[in-house]
Amino acid sequence: MSKPSIPKGTRDFSPNIMAKRKFILSTIENVYQTFGFMPLETPAMENLTTLTGKYGNEGDQLLFKILNSGDFLNDIDLSQYDSKKLTPYISEKGLRYDLTVPLARFVVMNQHLINFPFKRYQMQPVWRADRPQKNRYREFWQCDADVLGTSSLLCEADFIAIYHQVFSKLQINEYEIRINHRKLLEATIEKANASQYFKEITVIIDKLDKIGPDGVRNELSQLGIFDTDINTIFSLLNKKVFNQQTIQDIEKSFQNSELANQALADLNNILSLVGDKPQNVFFDGSLARGLDYYTGCIFEVVPTSIKMGSISGGGRYDNLTGMFGLNGISGVGISFGIDRLYDLMEELQLFPEQQTHFTDLLFCPLDEAGISYCMPLANDLRKQGIKTEIYPQASKIKKQLDYANQKQIKWAAIVGENELKNNQIMLKNLLVGEQALINKMDILNFINI
Amino acid sequence: MSKPSIPKGTRDFSPNIMAKRKFILSTIENVYQTFGFMPLETPAMENLTTLTGKYGNEGDQLLFKILNSGDFLNDIDLSQYDSKKLTPYISEKGLRYDLTVPLARFVVMNQHLINFPFKRYQMQPVWRADRPQKNRYREFWQCDADVLGTSSLLCEADFIAIYHQVFSKLQINEYEIRINHRKLLEATIEKANASQYFKEITVIIDKLDKIGPDGVRNELSQLGIFDTDINTIFSLLNKKVFNQQTIQDIEKSFQNSELANQALADLNNILSLVGDKPQNVFFDGSLARGLDYYTGCIFEVVPTSIKMGSISGGGRYDNLTGMFGLNGISGVGISFGIDRLYDLMEELQLFPEQQTHFTDLLFCPLDEAGISYCMPLANDLRKQGIKTEIYPQASKIKKQLDYANQKQIKWAAIVGENELKNNQIMLKNLLVGEQALINKMDILNFINI
Numbered sequence: 001m002s003k004p005s006i007p008k009g010t011r012d013f014s015p016n017i018m019a020k021r022k023f024i025l026s027t028i029e030n031v032y033q034t035f036g037f038m039p040l041e042t043p044a045m046e047n048l049t050t051l052t053g054k055y056g057n058e059g060d061q062l063l064f065k066i067l068n069s070g071d072f073l074n075d076i077d078l079s080q081y082d083s084k085k086l087t088p089y090i091s092e093k094g095l096r097y098d099l100t101v102p103l104a105r106f107v108v109m110n111q112h113l114i115n116f117p118f119k120r121y122q123m124q125p126v127w128r129a130d131r132p133q134k135n136r137y138r139e140f141w142q143c144d145a146d147v148l149g150t151s152s153l154l155c156e157a158d159f160i161a162i163y164h165q166v167f168s169k170l171q172i173n174e175y176e177i178r179i180n181h182r183k184l185l186e187a188t189i190e191k192a193n194a195s196q197y198f199k200e201i202t203v204i205i206d207k208l209d210k211i212g213p214d215g216v217r218n219e220l221s222q223l224g225i226f227d228t229d230i231n232t233i234f235s236l237l238n239k240k241v242f243n244q245q246t247i248q249d250i251e252k253s254f255q256n257s258e259l260a261n262q263a264l265a266d267l268n269n270i271l272s273l274v275g276d277k278p279q280n281v282f283f284d285g286s287l288a289r290g291l292d293y294y295t296g297c298i299f300e301v302v303p304t305s306i307k308m309g310s311i312s313g314g315g316r317y318d319n320l321t322g323m324f325g326l327n328g329i330s331g332v333g334i335s336f337g338i339d340r341l342y343d344l345m346e347e348l349q350l351f352p353e354q355q356t357h358f359t360d361l362l363f364c365p366l367d368e369a370g371i372s373y374c375m376p377l378a379n380d381l382r383k384q385g386i387k388t389e390i391y392p393q394a395s396k397i398k399k400q401l402d403y404a405n406q407k408q409i410k411w412a413a414i415v416g417e418n419e420l421k422n423n424q425i426m427l428k429n430l431l432v433g434e435q436a437l438i439n440k441m442d443i444l445n446f447i448n449i
Numbered sequence: 450m451s452k453p454s455i456p457k458g459t460r461d462f463s464p465n466i467m468a469k470r471k472f473i474l475s476t477i478e479n480v481y482q483t484f485g486f487m488p489l490e491t492p493a494m495e496n497l498t499t500l501t502g503k504y505g506n507e508g509d510q511l512l513f514k515i516l517n518s519g520d521f522l523n524d525i526d527l528s529q530y531d532s533k534k535l536t537p538y539i540s541e542k543g544l545r546y547d548l549t550v551p552l553a554r555f556v557v558m559n560q561h562l563i564n565f566p567f568k569r570y571q572m573q574p575v576w577r578a579d580r581p582q583k584n585r586y587r588e589f590w591q592c593d594a595d596v597l598g599t600s601s602l603l604c605e606a607d608f609i610a611i612y613h614q615v616f617s618k619l620q621i622n623e624y625e626i627r628i629n630h631r632k633l634l635e636a637t638i639e640k641a642n643a644s645q646y647f648k649e650i651t652v653i654i655d656k657l658d659k660i661g662p663d664g665v666r667n668e669l670s671q672l673g674i675f676d677t678d679i680n681t682i683f684s685l686l687n688k689k690v691f692n693q694q695t696i697q698d699i700e701k702s703f704q705n706s707e708l709a710n711q712a713l714a715d716l717n718n719i720l721s722l723v724g725d726k727p728q729n730v731f732f733d734g735s736l737a738r739g740l741d742y743y744t745g746c747i748f749e750v751v752p753t754s755i756k757m758g759s760i761s762g763g764g765r766y767d768n769l770t771g772m773f774g775l776n777g778i779s780g781v782g783i784s785f786g787i788d789r790l791y792d793l794m795e796e797l798q799l800f801p802e803q804q805t806h807f808t809d810l811l812f813c814p815l816d817e818a819g820i821s822y823c824m825p826l827a828n829d830l831r832k833q834g835i836k837t838e839i840y841p842q843a844s845k846i847k848k849q850l851d852y853a854n855q856k857q858i859k860w861a862a863i864v865g866e867n868e869l870k871n872n873q874i875m876l877k878n879l880l881v882g883e884q885a886l887i888n889k890m891d892i893l894n895f896i897n898i
Contacts, residue, residue, distance in 0.1 A: 004554045004773045007494050007542050012555050014562075015487035015569065022488065034831040036808040036838035036856075038464035039471065043588050044493060044544070044574060045456045045513075064494075065516040067540050069578040091516050093456050095493075105453045106461055113463075115855040117841055120464065125493060129518040139492050152841030154820055161828050273824050324453045359485040371603055375722050379610050382483040389485035392566055392601030406564040407485075 009130070009138030015358065021141075023355040024170065024341050025123055028143055031165045032121040035158055037145050040120040042102040044127075045093045052094075054101045054323060056292075062128045064138075065091040095127035099144045100293075100320065100333070107148055108324040116149030116329075135339065146333030148320070153266055155332045156297050157273035159314065160281060162334070163301060167280075170341070171350050174305040177280050179242060179270075180287035181263035182294050182315070187254060188236045188285070192229035201225075202288040205237065237286040243277040244268070250285075266297060293317040299334060303344050311344060312336045361411040361447060363390040364400040370415040377413075377425075377440060384444060404430055411447050458579070458587030464807065470590075472804040473619065473790050474572055477592055480614045481570040484607055486594050489569040491551040493576075494542045501543075503550045503772060505741075511577045513587075514540040544576035548593045549742075549769065549782070556597055557773040565598030565778075584788065595782030597769070602715055604781045605746050606722035608763065609730060611783070612750060616729075619790070620799050623754040626729050628691060628719075629736035630712035631743050631764070636703060637685045637734070641678035650674075651737040654686065686735040692726040693717070699734075715746060742766040748783060752793050760789045810860040810896060812839040813849040819864040826862075826874075826889060833893060853879055860896050 006012065013021060029039075045066060052060055068090055081089075096102060099122045107114060123143045132138055145162070147155045163177050185205075189198050204219045211219075213234070220230045236253065240246045247264050254260035267283070274281070289298045296316030303311060314334030321329045345351055361381060363374035374390045381388040389409075391400045397414065404412050414426040419437070427446055428435035438446055455461065462470060478488075494515060501509055517539055530538075545551060548571045556563060572592045581587055594611070596604045612626050634654075638647050653668045660668075662683070669679045685702065689695045696713050703709035716732070723730070738747045745765030752760060763783030770778045794800055810830060812823035823839045830837040838858075840849045846863065853861050863875040868886070876895055877884035887895055 004499055004557055005496060006492055006499075006554075006558075007496055010492035010494055012492070012559075013488075013490040014555075014559065015489060018488035018490060031831075033807070034834060034836050036811075036836055038807045039462075039467040040464060041462040041467060043455055043459035043461070044576070045459055045588065047454060047456055050453055050455075061518075064518070066544075067514040067516050067536065069510075069513070087516065095515075105455075106463075108453055109455075110461075110463065115852060117852075119838070127493070139494065147841070150841045152820075154824075154839055154841040157824065158839075161824075161831075165828075165831065273821055358482070358487045362485075371601075372722055375603075375606065375610075379614075382480075382610075382614065385483060387483050387485055389568070390603055390607075392596070392599045392603040403564060403566075 007138070009132030009136075011137065011139070019355050019358070020345070020351050021338065021342060023351060024338060024345070025141075025143065027169045028166055028336055029121065029123065031162055031169065032145050034165075035119070035145075035162055037119045037121040040103070040106065040122045041124060042096065042099075042106060042122070044096055044125075046096055046102060046105070048088075048092055048094045050105050050324075051097060051101060055097055059097065062130055063097055064095040064127045064129050066093040066095070067091055096124070097128060098126050099124060099142045099335070100146075101323070103144070103146060103148075104321045104324055107329070108321050108326045111326060114149075117152075117155075118148045119145070120148075121145040135343070137339070141338045143336040143338055144333055145335075146331055148331035149329055151316075151330040153269045153297075154273060156266075156270050156299075156316065159299065159332070159334050160270075160274050160278060163312065164279065166336070167301075170345065172303065172344065172348070175280055175301055175303050175311075176282050178239070178282050178284035178287050178300045178302065179267070179297060180284050181266055181297050182289075183259045183266075183296070184236075184250070184263035184285070185288060187257045187260035187263065188233055190257065190259065191236075191254065192225065192232040194223075194225050194229055194233075197223055197225070199292075201233070203290065205233075205286050206288040206290055208237065208286045239282050239284045239286070241277055242267075242271070242281045242283045244271060246283050247271070250283075270297070289313060289315055293320055295319075296332070306344060306347055308340060308344060310337070311340045357408040357410070358387060359389050359404075359407055359409045360387045361389075361413060361443075362400070362404045362407075362409045363388070364397060364404075364412050364414045365391065365394050366397060366414065366416040367394045369420060370394060373415055373420050373440075374413070377443065381443065386444075386447070401430070413443065456587070458581030458585075460586060460588070468804050468807070469794070469800050470787065470791060472800060473787060473794070474590075474592065476618045477615055477785055478570065478572065480611055480618065481594050483614070484568070484594075484611055486568045486570040489552070489555065489571045490573060491545065491548075491555060491571070493545055493574075495545055495551060495554070497537075497541055497543045499554050499773075500546060500550060504546055508546060511579055512546055513544040513576045513578050515542040515544070516540055545573070546577060547575050548573060548591045548784070549595075550772070552593070552595060552597075552782075553770045553773055556778070557770050557775045560775060563598075566601075566604075567597045568594070569597075570594040584792070586788070590787045592785040592787055593782055594784075595780055597780035598778050600765075600779040602718045602746075603722060605715075605719050605748075605765065608748065608781070608783050609719075609723050609727060612761065613728065615785075616750075619794060621752065621793065621797070624729055624750055624752050624760070625731050627688070627731050627733035627736050627749045627751065628716070628746060629733055630715055630746050631738075632708045632715075632745070633685075633699070633712035633734070634737060636706045636709035636712065637682055639706065639708065640685075640703065641674065641681040643672075643674050643678055643682075646672055646674070648741075650682070652739065654682075654735050655737040655739055657686065657735045688731050688733045688735070690726055691716075691720070691730045691732045693720055695732050696720070699732075719746070738762060738764055742769055744768070745781070755793060755796055757789060757793060759786070760793060761785045806857040806859070807836060808838050808856055808858045809836045810838075810862060810892075811849070811853045811856075811858045812837070813846060813853075813861050813863045814840065814843050815846060815863065815865040816843045818869060819843060822864055822869050822889075823862070826892065830892065835893075835896070850879070862892065 125139050125141050127139050294315040295318040298315035300310045301312040316332040318330050365371045378388045378390050412428040423440050425440045574588050574590050576588050743764040744767040747764035749759045750761040765781040767779050814820045827837045827839050861877040872889050874889045
C-alpha cells in the first residue's frame with residue numbers, strides 16, 4: 001500500500017492552525033455582520049457556461065473542470081479530438097474560481113427576490129489550477145463583502161470603517177489603506193496621450209512595488225510611450241496623505257478633465273463621510289488593481305511593519321451583473337486574503353493565547369471507578385460552557401498529564417481512590433504547578449478559566 | 450445570453466437559510482468543543498488513489514472526478530479507450546465523498562504528530578454524483594466528531610451526552626437515540642445459522658422501517674433462510690428500554706455466545722457510565738447501520754414527533770486507518786445530518802427569531818447631510834456590537850422603511866432637517882410602531898436589542 005498523500009497545492013488544516021484561522025474568519029465575519037452584511041454560500045461547482053470567459057484566457061486555463069458522470073464518452077469519435085476540443089464534451093462543471101462571479105450569477109438568478117441594496121458576505125474556498133509555490137495554493141479561502149444596487153459612496157466609507165474595525169480587533173496597528181480611483185488612472189493616462197494602452201499601462205503601474213520606478217519607466221518605454229508622457233504619468237503616481245488638500249492639488253494638475261473631475265468628486269465625497277485625513281488611509285496614484293471590472297474607487301491594504309503583499313483589496317464596479325445580462329446595478333466590494341493575514345499575525349505573534357487551546361479541564365481518573373465518578377461532574381461543567389474532557393482510560397497519571405500538556409490544558413482534576421471515597425478532587429493548575437484537594441462540588445468556584 | 454443556472458443537485462444558500470444553518474452548525478460545533486473536540490479541515494479534492502475502493506463499487510461510480518489540467522490527452526491513443534478505461538489517464542483527483550476517509554488519511558499521514566486519543570470534529574461539504582431528488586443533493590454538509598486511538602467506552606457515553614446537549618440547545622425534545630452493537634447482530638445471525646449472509650442480512654434488516662416485518666421476512670426467505678431461523682432473527686429485533694434488565698434478558702436468549710457476551714459487556718459498561726435507563730435512549734436490536742467499517746456499538750437518532758429518517762448516526766470501528774496501512778487504532782464517531790435537522794426545525798418552528806434577522810438598527814437620512822451626520826453614530830453603535838446600517842441614499846422615507854421591514858430591522862433612526870439642526874434622532878420601533886424624538890447621544894440607552 002503506498003503512503004497516502006494530498007493533491008499538490010492543497011492543505012490539511014490541523015487543529016492548531018484551524019483555531020487561528022477561525023479566529024481571523026470569525027473576527028471578520030463579526031465586523032461584516034455589525035455593518036449589516038448577510039451571509040451567502042454558493043455551490044463549489046458551477047456550470048462551465050457560468051465560469052468560462054469571466055477571468056480572461058489565463059483564468060479559463062486555471063479552472064478545475066469536473067468530468068461528467070457515467071459514460072461520458074458515449075458517442076464521441078475520439079480520433080477527432082485533442083484535449084482542448086474534447087473538454088467541452090466531457091466536462092460541464094468547474095470548481096468556483098472566486099466569489100464574485102458566483103455573486104453576480106446569484107443576483108441575476110434571484111433579482112426579483114432580493115431586497116436592494118443587497119449587502120452580502122461570503123467566506124468560502126476557491127480553486128485555481130495554478131502552479132503551486134510558496135504561499136500560492138490551488139485551494140484557498142476568500143472572504144468577501146459586497147453591496148449591490150447603489151452607487152452611494154457611503155459604501156466606500158463603510159468599507160474604510162470596516163478595515164479600521166477588523167484590524168483593531170486583530171490588533172494589527174501598522175497598515176496602510178491605499179485608495180485610488182480608476183477614472184483618475186484613466187485621466188492620467190489620457191493626459192499622457194496613451195489612452196489606447198490603458199490596460200497595458202495599469203498592469204505595468206501595478207508592478208511599481210515589485211520592479212521599482214526604473215523598471216516601470218523601462219516597460220512604459222518599450223510600449224512606445226515618449227519620455228515626456230512617461231514623466232506625466234510619474235508625476236501623478238505619488239502616494240500622499242488622503243485629505244482635501246491632496247484632492248485640490250491633484251485637481252490643479254488636471255484642469256478640464258471630465259474623468260478626473262468625476263473621480264475627485266467621489267474622493268471628496270468619501271472624505272466628507274470619513275472625515276479629513278482618515279486614520280491609516282493614503283491616496284496612492286499608482287494603485288491600479290488588475291481586475292477589469294473595477295470602474296470607480298479602488299482599495300488595497302498593505303501591512304507596513306513587515307514586507308508583504310496586500311492583505312485586502314477591492315473597489316467599485318458599475319456593471320458586474322452585466323456578464324449575465326442584467327445591466328445597471330452598481331456595486332462595490334472588498335476581499336480579505338486569509339492566508340496572508342494568517343502569516344502576518346503569526347509573524348507578529350498576534351494570536352491571543354486562548355485561541356490556541358481547546359480544553360479547559362481534564363479529569364484524570366486513576367482507576368475504572370474514577371471514570372464513572374467524573375462523568376456527571378464533566379457534564380455539569382460542559383453545560384456551563386467549560387471545555388471539559390475525561391481521560392478515557394485509567395492510565396498512569398504521567399501519561400494523562402502528558403496528554404494535558406500537549407493539548408495545553410490548564411486544569412487537571414485528578415481522581416484516585418481517596419478522592420473517590422471522600423467526594424473530593426485533586427485540582428491541579430498545570431500552568432503554575434499548584435494543586436489543592438477540594439470538594440468535588442466546588443470545582444466551578446476554583447477554576448477561573 | 451442564456452439565463453444562468455447552477456448544476457443539478459446543488460444549492461445556493463441565501464441569507465435567510467444561511468442564518469438558520471449557521472445556528473444549527475454553531476450549536477453543534479459549540480457542544481463538540483465543550484467535549485474537547487478540535488477542528489480539522491481537509492481539502493475538497495483528494496487523490497483518487499485515496500478515495501477509490503473505500504465506498505464500494507457504487508461509491509466509486511458516485512465520485513466526482515476532476516479533469517487533469519493542461520493537455521490531459523497528451524500521448525493517449527484515444528481509439529483504444531472507452532470512458533471507464535480512459536478515466537484513470539485523464540483524472541487523478543476527486544471531490545471528497547465523506548469526512549471519514551479523509552480523517553483516516555490525515556491520521557495516517559500525521560500519526561507521529563498527533564496527541565492520541567485524537568478528538569476531532571469536521572464540518573464541511575461533501576459531493577456525490579447521485580441522482581438528485583427531493584432531499585437528496587449532490588453537495589451537502591457533514592458534521593462529524595470522532596475519537597481515535599482509544600477503545601474506552603467513555604467515548605460512546607460522551608456521544609450520548611453530546612446528543613442530549615445538542616438537542617436540548619436546539620429545543621428538539623422528541624427524539625430517540627437508538628443503540629445496538631454489531632457483535633450482537635453477528636451473534637443473532639450466527640444463532641440463526643446464517644453467518645455466511647451477514648452483510649446481506651444487515652442490509653435487509655436495516656430496511657425494517659421502510660418495508661415492514663413482512664417485507665423483511667420475504668427478503669430473508671428469498672436469501673434461502675429457513676422460517677425457524679427467520680423467527681430466531683425476529684425474536685431479537687425488538688426495540689426496548691435501554692437498561693440493565695434489558696441487557697440481562699438478551700443475555701438469557703444467547704448463552705455461551707462469545708460475540709454476544711462481548712457486546713453485552715460493552716452495553717453494560719456504557720450503562721454504568723450514563724446511568725440506568727438514560728433519557729431518550731433505546732436499545733434497538735434491528736439497528737444495523739449500512740457501513741462496513743463499524744465493529745462495535747452503533748447509534749442512530751430519529752425524531753419521533755414527525756416521520757423522518759435519522760438525523761444522526763455513528764458507531765465504533767476497530768480499524769478505520771487500516772485502509773491506509775496503519776492498524777490497531779480503534780475509534781468511534783458520529784455525524785449529524787444538517788439538511789434533515791434543518792427540515793425538522795423548520796417544520797417544528799424551532800428557529801429562534803433573533804437567528805433570522807441581520808440588522809438591529811437602520812439610520813434613515815432624509816437628505817445628503819444626514820448621511821454624514823449618521824456615520825459616526827453608526828460606527829459607535831457597531832463598536833458596541835449593535836448591527837447597524839445607514840440607508841445609503843437620501844431616498845424617500847417610505848422606500849427606506851420598506852427596506853427595513855423586508856430585512857426585519859427593529860429600529861429605524863430617522864434624520865431629517867430638524868433632527869440634524871438639534872442633534873436629535875427620531876427613533877422608531879418598527880415592531881410596535883412607536884417613535885420618540887431623542888438626543889443623538891442617547892440612542893444606545895433607548896434600544897434594547
